[in-house]
Amino acid sequence: MKCVSCSVDFNDGVQCSSCGGHLDFACANITEVGWRKLGNDRRAAWKCPRCRIASPARTPILSPIPTPEPASLETILSEIRELKMHLAGLPILSEDVKLMREELKDLKTSREFDGCRLDEFSAKLAGIESRVVKLENLEESLFSLQTDVDTIKSESAMSDQRSRLNNVEIKGIPQRKDENLFTILDRIGQRVNFPVLQNQINFITRIPVFSGRDKPIIVSFLNRYIKEDFIAAARLLKGLSGSDLGFVGVTNRVYINDHLNSNSKKLLNRTRLMAKEKEYRHVWVKHAKIHVRKHDGSAVLIIASDGDLNRLK
Template structure:
């Protein structure tokens, strides 16, 4: 017989974690005997207990090949380069008209006229090239705008399972899981570690405060957690065991910067 690493009860049939090598009975492993057998030999050999799954580093979603800042920077740079393009095109057209008038007014020698004709043709060609460049730039601006929208959409989709908690003071050697559990007790919503993908602190722009980001494994669990927190109007720091004057704590969806601006 083996001893369960979670409840210390002895058992005959159970599971073994591939990471810490500890044994757990089916109840503590949150799994039935039938479900364990259905996993197959390969998946059973790779199975991890809830504690090891929480401590394992989370693979982040692949980031887009280009960031929003890069796209916006490229758009601003191209716009800056094109500020003088309309004036330059008009100047070239004006030169073209002046040369055309000079050609009519003066009776130059054939060689001189040929020279002016050549210059005029060259200028006309340059004007045509600039007009084509302008059309190309407009097309590129449209493509960049579409790419920006796609990146914004991808960024927001990657946050669908995330919750943003604002107002939790920073504390040395803090346990973010304990903080989330304390919030769960206050809002009357049980949130076991097995439902959490990861928890981390992220900085706020132009502020010393850091948000707590909780990524759930299930979108519906995340939505129920947010709904329960919003229903609790007086959630404050005192509910989490912090001393001093209580401050309001806010629980919301983890939106991208662009979505917040909307």
């Protein structure tokens, strides 16, 4: 074979994966020992010095990210997606650095290089290392932004739940055309021995659900303490059913609880599963907060997040 660089015939050498040219080890800037160490995959991806110089940078060099002003959740998520795109090239650059270090070690050992080539090689290596450092810094920024997103989501969920503190959710009431929800609430109040006056109510309505079941009734009280007393009275009456409220033939259970948002309901379901696994006997909601207790007389734990589930031993 003839070397594409010096045009001298040779018997053993390397082949560029980009241009397909054959080079002897001296023109390829690599020793025979170094070439054997690369392994099949890296030899198949090896490029000659000319193709390496002509190849475009794998990842654009990014300018430092300026300190942002307070941004919306949508803006932060957009920045995170952009950072993830830039970070996609980090493993490739790290592999290139590892390969170039091994080649540099072989070159120094064999002394088959001159000062000019070493300076060029070292400059390229320094440039790649600089880009790796920048990408690592971007990775730290990505982690910080993700933390901000989690904080915003948590605060939003807490704010949403606070807005429901005066609300009661009633499930299991059959839905009828032209029904009067105030009349239904009055029946419930009489049945649980806690009459509710209309001037104590902010609003009462049914809300849609994804399943085909009857829509639950939401009652918003003007006074939080009246709402808590109403729930407490309802819980004293075990097994309230539709027939107890005048619905003939309706025997299903009626549930009266705090009005939890979707996040709190999902956390409540996870808490019940964990409590069952850890043999906790009591799980309940009070003041829109999830409570657990292992047995009568044991300490009560409040579950406010998934992290609190780790406290169940």
